[in-house]
Amino acid sequence: MDARTPNRLPFHRLPVIPVLVAQLVVASLAAAVLWQWRGPVAGYSGLLGGLIAWLPNLYFAHKAFRFAGARAAQAIVRSFYAGEAGKLILTAVLFALTFAGVKPLEALAVFGVFLLTQVVNWFAPLLLKTRLFRP
Template identity: 80%
Template sequence: MEVRTPNRLSFRRWPVFPVLLAQGVVLLIASVVLWQLLGTVSGYSGLCGGLIAWLPNLYFAYKAFRFSGARAAQAIVRSFYAGEAGKLILTAVLFALTFAGVKPLEALAVFGVFVLTQLVNWFAPLLIKTRLSRP
């Protein structure tokens, strides 16, 4: 019996790549704006908040979008569940590490850039140009 390896997609071919790129740009711009307007503490606090949102999404994308093709259907489903569970755990751990280990910290900047980075997901359909159904 031959064991087949499911097709793996390259990082740039993931359908979610434009969303991850946009999230990275948003978190960097927001952090720089906070740094310029409110100071260093707000800047790196915002960067921490953005990374708390972006790194788990990057992990989820790695787990969920690494397989393609009909033969990889079971691997895709398993990867989505593992990616979502890992994303939730990683988010909680990153919040705990940030609030326990980063002093001084501007909590409003952390949550503000976290939410701003997550809002990019709402506009994801505008960033993803692939069709979900055939004509």
Template identity: 80%
Template structure:
């Protein structure tokens, strides 16, 4: 009997999809506003700041929601830990690449969009339509 049950749901049906979609919309709107208000450098710096949050979260969602079912509990826990570790490493690498490889860069726009996009995750319970209740 297979203990690991791969999740066969399409990506748009995962429970985390509304949060990822909201993050993508927020980062694109923030980058567009910065581009119009502050110029091209702030626009692409803000876009990079938002993507530094969104890409690792996308990786974590893939790792964390890969398995389903009670029999796959150990695989789910391992996937969560691996996903979180990968998310941290990917975030650090993307920050290093942004600061080392992109010139000119607007650090205030980068960190501002980073925080704004991250705040969507903090307020994710407000975005969820389903309420979890005990049977």
């Protein structure tokens, strides 16, 4: 390996995988609860809201955490900026596509599950500290 080539981590070894799994579980459970409680429109609206939060986070994790090691410091910073910019753009595009293309739609369910899925990020330090999945 060349000294200028940063070390790349395989996707399944990323430290953020437990957070992504927790987000997907929370979004799925919230959509299932909405489906049972408020009907199918609220259920798939909630699932779309969860996916709008989860897919950009998956993209960010892929971009931001793919490098490791002290020699890759510049590549890590560049990939964090690129990942965050892509995450914001992807979130806006997914919201626009959802509200323009999905009818009928319950906006409250979309935003509610979106926010609930984002709240999982607040508990990321707990998930990363207790490592649910060992490599």
